[in-house]
Each structure stands twice: as structure tokens, then as C-alpha cells.
């Protein structure tokens with residue numbers, strides 16, 4: 297770490313990693329990384345268990361790491377093992393025996409390459425247009441449940457939206473209807489809670505690397521109870537996904553016309569020797585689509601609706617846009633026309649609202665890579681073995697990258713190029729202090745003519761960008777538009793207002809309201 301220090305990279309305190317109060321163990325660790333970024337700048341380092349971790353939220357440096365990862369996975373790739381075994385944790389839950397999957401496999405894994413290439417066409421523009429009907433159907437069911445539920449009774453909106461995401465992914469990606477939106481307290485909802493909990497267990501294991509060891513010591517009563525719970529959970533999620541994998545496997549490899557879904561594409565994947573995927577790998581890949589897609593999409597919609605509920609002026613402008621499009625339920629229009637796929641592109645304010653919610657609640661806030669050899673990132677030499685923590689949440693919310701970073705201002709997205717940070721920044725580059733770290737490499741990028749870098753990347757960039765991005769975007773916009781056309785949402789008093797919501801916010805792979813988001817769904821016109 298002396299090599300990092302010598303280059304002027306600031307150091308953040310990492311406390312005692314074994315203490316219960318260690319920063320890494322905090323539920324709101326995404327906010328901690330953001331606060332460190334405000335104090336220290338777009339790049340700094342800290343140490344966990346003697347390992348170097350460099351946190352990056354500077355857009356230019358992040359772009360270089362992602363570019364290196366895409367072009368030279370022999371230099372920068374997904375990490376395995378200590379100090380941040382986040383991707384290993386996925387493997388334990390996705391199949392038995394554990395197998396890598398698209399999200400956890402290193403880019404150098406030849407199967408990752410063929411699977412990623414094989415599955416990507418399932419998310420092509422024509423397939424997403426086709427998927428719209430399924431999203432509409434599932435959203436229609438959710439609307440019916442909300443109407444039955446009534447405005448008085450509390451609703452865990454986040455739980456309901458995970459049911460929605462489970463059904464969408466099941467139907468669109470695997471032609472399986474889990475019917476979770478038929479009964480928000482039924483078996484589908486229980487499956488959602490299990491998937492959410494198993495991801496939380498993985499993150500808790502990562503926060504405390506001693507936990508998996510403790511679990512193997514049955515003579516400790518607490519460890520024993522936890523072990524039983526974790527094993528039961530893992531078995532249930534694996535059984536659910538194995539059942540689906542067997543169904544997909546039994547359908548066999550059909551042509552693209554017959555089966556354009558993720559299932560069909562996975563069944564057509566062949567390795568370099570022309571062999572299909574082994575069954576356990578198929579199982580693991582199916583599991584990861586739900587683990588990567590369900591919570592992310594559900595929480596994104598929840599946070600969007602929560603933010604809208606807290607900003608009456610935004611809500612009014614959104615309602616006006618939906619009204620102008622003939623989509624809003626009003627006294628004069630008790631039966632608004634159905635949303636069409638073509639509407640999504642025209643609802644520009646709605647799209648801005650979703651983007652602004654994704655900026656403030658980047659549901660996938662932390663992305664980890666490792667320098668496999670000594671690499672140069674911007675003006676810095678990063679030694680081999682260093683963990684590179686791309687702090688998407690800090691990038692989206694730091695004052696170095698945004699004006700009024702903590703405000704919910706959808707209007708900022710109406711400007712073109714709002715997704716990019718520009719160099720030099722307004723007011724000129726800072727000479728000293730944290731902001732001096734938020735600059736492009738003066739020799740390589742800035743003088744080389746690169747004057748902008750992406751400061752908004754909820755789905756990441758480069759070769760490991762979210763493969764399900766197009767489905768997630770379409771689902772989010774469709775659902776937000778449909779729900780706000782028929783309902784307004786009010787936070788329940790027992791959430792304790794915005795401070796209570798803030799206190800319940802937790803990082804468990806995703807940023808989530810850890811105990812749910814209780815709201816009242818009030819039918820329009822109200």
C-alpha cells in the first residue's frame with residue numbers, strides 16, 4: 297500500500313475488520329463509501345485483512361478500469377476469494393455443486409464468453425418489444441391486487457414489486473408463470489423473500505469472512521441455528537431453480553424462431569468442442585438471471601415510486617404527462633387507453649424520473665474488480681492483487697460529479713448529455729484537495745481530446761454491462777407508468793417518514809428497504 301500512498305492516493309480508515317463496528321460490516325456501507333468520497337475524492341484506498349482496496353468513483357478512472365476489464369481481462373477481471381468474495385457467494389446459492397454463472401465467472405472463463413454471446417440476443421430490441429405483452433399482463437394483475445387491497449391497508453410495495461419482477465422474468469426469460477402477482481402473500485411471494493434472503497446471507501458472509509467458518513462449527517449453538525437456516529434457505533432456492541432448469545432442459549434445444557427466450561438461447565449454447573452446457577451450469581445460469589434481475593428491478597421501481605410520493609411537484613408533472621398521453625385515470629376519463637410499447641419513448645419526463653431515481657438509489661451500488669497484474673489506471677500505477685471497488689453509488693451522488701447531488705431533480709435529465717461528466721468542470725479544475733483526484737489523466741485522456749466520461753452507469757459499462765438492461769428498462773418504465781396512471785402512493789406513518797426510510801436502507805448486493813417499504817396505494821382519481 298506504500299506504493300499507493302507514494303502516489304498521493306489518500307487512505308480511508310478501515311477500522312478493525314474483525315470488530316462488529318467495522319465500516320465494512322455496516323448495513324449502509326454504500327453511504328459510508330459516499331461520505332469517504334466527499335472527504336477524500338474520486339480515488340482513495342483502504343485495507344481489509346491486509347489487502348489493498350482502491351475505491352473509485354471518478355468517472356474517468358472508472359471508465360479506464362472498465363475499458364481494461366473489457367479489452368484485457370488478463371489484467372483486470374472479476375475477483376475471487378478474499379478480501380471481497382462477493383461473486384464466490386453467488387456460486388454457493390445458484391446450484392449444487394456450486395458452479396460459476398454469468399455474473400461470477402471471470403471473463404477469461406471460455407464458457408462465460410459463449411454464454412454471454414449466446415444469451416444476449418434474447419434481450420434484442422424485437423424480443424423486448426415482444427416481451428411488452430407479458431409485462432403488461434403481469435402489471436395488470438398487480439393493479440388488480442392493489443385495487444383489492446384497498447387504500448387503508450398497508451402494503452409492502454417493495455415485496456409486491458419483487459413478485460412482479462419474478463413473474464416478468466419467469467414469463468419473459470423462461471416461459472414459466474410463477475403467478476406471484478396472483479397472491480401477494482402466496483408461494484410466489486415466499487420465493488421472492490427466499491431469493492432476497494439468500495443474497496443477504498451471501499453479503500453477510502462477505503462482510504465477515506469468519507462466518508462461513510463459524511457455520512462449520514455445530515458445537516456453537518448460535519452458529520448451528522444460523523447454519524440450519526442458511527442450509528434450509530439454500531436448499532429451497534436451489535430446488536425452485538432446479539425444477540425450472542429441469543423443465544427447460546426437457547424442452548430441448550429448439551430453433552430461435554420457436555424459442556427466442558433466455559431459456560431457448562441457453563439450450564442452444566455450445567462450447568468450443570460443440571457440447572451443450574452441463575446441467576449444473578444451466579441450473580446456475582437460470583438461478584443467476586433471477587438473482588441478478590428480480591431484486592434490482594423490484595427495488596428500482598419501489599425507490600422510484602417512493603421518491604415520487606415525496607415530491608408533489610414531480611408527481612403533478614408526471615400526472616400531467618400521463619394525462620396528455622391519454623393514460624391517466626381521471627373523473628373525465630374513467631377508462632384510460634392501454635399503455636403501448638411506443639408510448640415509452642414519448643414519456644420523456646417519466647424516463648427522467650426513473651433515471652433520477654436510479655441516480656439517487658443505484659440499486660447495484662458496488663462493483664468489484666481485481667488488478668491481476670500491475671496496471672496503470674489514469675495517472676496511477678496500481679499494484680497486482682489490488683481490489684478495485686467501483687463505487688457507482690458515490691459516482692452518482694458525489695458533489696464532484698453533480699450539482700445539487702442530494703436533490704431529486706428529474707429535470708436534469710431533460711438536458712442532452714446529462715449522463716456525462718465534462719472536463720474541465722464548470723469553474724475550472726481544482727488545484728488541490730479532493731477534487732484534484734476527480735480529473736482525467738492529463739496526459740492520456742484530457743490532452744488526448746477525451747473531454748467527457750460517463751458519470752451515470754446504473755447498468756455498468758463495457759463487456760460486463762448488465763445483460764438484462766433492455767428488459768429492466770422496459771419493465772421499469774411500463775410499471776411506473778401503469779401504476780401512476782391508476783394510483784398515488786403515500787408512505788405509511790409507521791415507516792417514520794423519510795428519516796425512517798433512510799434508516800431502513802441497507803446494502804445487500806442491492807440497496808433495498810431491508811424490512812420492506814410500507815405504503816398506501818390510493819386509487820385515482822383522489
Ligand code: HEM
Nearest residue numbers: 398399588589592593596660663755756760762763764768
Ligand atoms: C434495474 C434493474 C437492473 C440493474 C440496475 C442491473 C444492474 C447490473 C449491473 C450493475 C451489473 C454488473 C454487475 C457486476 O459486474 O458486478 C449487472 C449484471 C448482470 N445483470 Fe443486471 N441489472 C438489472 C436487471 C437485470 C435483469 C432484469 C436481468 C435479467 C433478466 C439481469 C441480469 C444480469 C446478469 C446475468 C448480469 C451478469 C452479466 C455478465 O457479467 O456477463 N439484470 N446488472
